[in-house]
Amino acid sequence: MDRLHAQKIWKIASDLGLPPNGAPADAILGFCEDRAKAMLFDFPECASPSELLDIMAATLGTRFEEVQSDDELFALQRQYVLSGELGFTSLGKELEGESYGVTFLRMVACTGERPFVSVIDCRGKKSLRSYFTKWHEIAHLLILTDQQKSAYKRTHGYGANKDPEETLVDLIAGHMGFLPTFLLPEIRADVSFSEVDRIRLKLCPEASFQASAIAYAKNHRLPCLLIEAKLALRKDEEAETFQGCFSFHDPPTPRLRVQMVVPGGDARKHGLYIPKNHRVPETSVIHQVHDGQQDYAVATECLSFWKSSDGKRLEALPVRIEARKSFDAVLALISLAGDGPHLQRGTQKKRNPGGTRIFDDSY
Template sequence: MGEPIFAALHLDLTDDTYGTMIRLRDGTHVAVIDCRGDKAARRFFTRWHEIAHLLVEEDVDKQVFRSTDEPLERLIDQIAGHVGFYDSIFSPLFNTHVSQGDRLTFDIVEAIRKQFCPYASFQSTLYACHRRLATPLLYIEASMEYSVSERRGLNQMRMFDDDKPEKKLRIQRAVPNDAASEINLTVRWNMRVPESSIIYTAFHEEITDATGEENLNTWTFSKGGSLIDCDVVIQTRRVDQLVMATIQPRVGQ
């Protein structure tokens, strides 16, 4: 159709790129969503991410969704989450599944996902529920990583390979909802997950879904101190080399 930009499309859809927005010569736009392999699970969110780009950058000739922490991409993700789960449509459904004061479970999230949009990802639906929950909920993601000092050391010359430190299970994302922020229910980025936690067990024993109870004061810092004294219920889901988890205070906390 005389649009040569499509000849380079395969160069844009790299491993860390889920979609691209192309502006045609007549000014209209075409979004191409990569649904190959594991990327298919994010096709719902990727579509809204590309639409959100046009809401704030309508004059940009071409946009590419990459998995980065750039401020613009984080902003676009926030917009996509709100537009894709538009409040006047999503909230009434959410309220039929979650009563005031209830905890959120993965079964509830899955039921809402199937009823609202079956091809939306579990994670994006969980985010939408997380924002609307009246009770405290902390969403986290943990994976094997180095400490900050270890990363710094890896950038220096090393004489022997066996001098290389070992990665440990650490927090890579922590997002409290409003109610969680009010009671300081949070964890620090890159904090090491204690071996006593169900999160540690779920990762190292490769358990798909697991639930456990613990107190956050068992999560200690390398320089002393610990998280708040709070009995919590933790639900985990292991996806590849990542553990997603929700942390919620036990009833009566």
């Protein structure tokens, strides 16, 4: 989150004419939401974030070009270069590695053509993030001032060198892609993955399941946690391994640990709390889904089964846990069990009613 307080973020807020009080990222999010409201006022029939995405692309002046293969990328590159868009000569390079999309300011756009082109990389696994990539490119344009538009050149930086603006733009994309105006009326009085599927299909079918589940948990009124569990080392084990301290004995074994926690509905106030990197108990349905053949299971468990390596247990609390396999990880949606203190021992396993593929997307 430090990146969201970087000098560059303050500068963006200042360039947009936002008052210099409070967190700059919050002010910029509010600015983007106001722009969305203004567009929705002009297009009152817009009923979903997917439709809003197209409206914003048209309003902000960009055209999405999706490339599904290397051949399509070369063909698109050739088409634009031949039309005089020499910036496209670097298209292949722009989409290398962790880059999922790029927006070019057109040099020779004809009257009536949109001034920008946003190329969305949908090759291989990158296709799983296409919805988010489109919102990412739109978010760049949303915070562009008129002066900056004439010299637009977007270069992405990732990993340790990630530009603070990229973190900000990811935040905007995650918010706009599941705009509360559309999402909140859809959230009903239960917490379930089938509801995530239903809402995703209704509002933004192109979005990944994981991104949809994150937005769902974050905006739910009922206490809940969305967690992602993967095989990982403890932080101290990781550091020791990195320093090569295990040369004289066996390296530590990775265990199933919580790698992402998204709380919703004041979860912590209701005692629903699992720290990041906590080990998942082997008796939990989350572990069973990770180890087993099934891609989905649901169970009622007690959080006191969750024991850390120093012997401490989480507070006792009956919870309902739904677990879905997601490539090498498990996504689990945890809510308060509705049937009182009587815990069901063991697990109930059933087929995933939604049957929707799980996409490993993160933001």
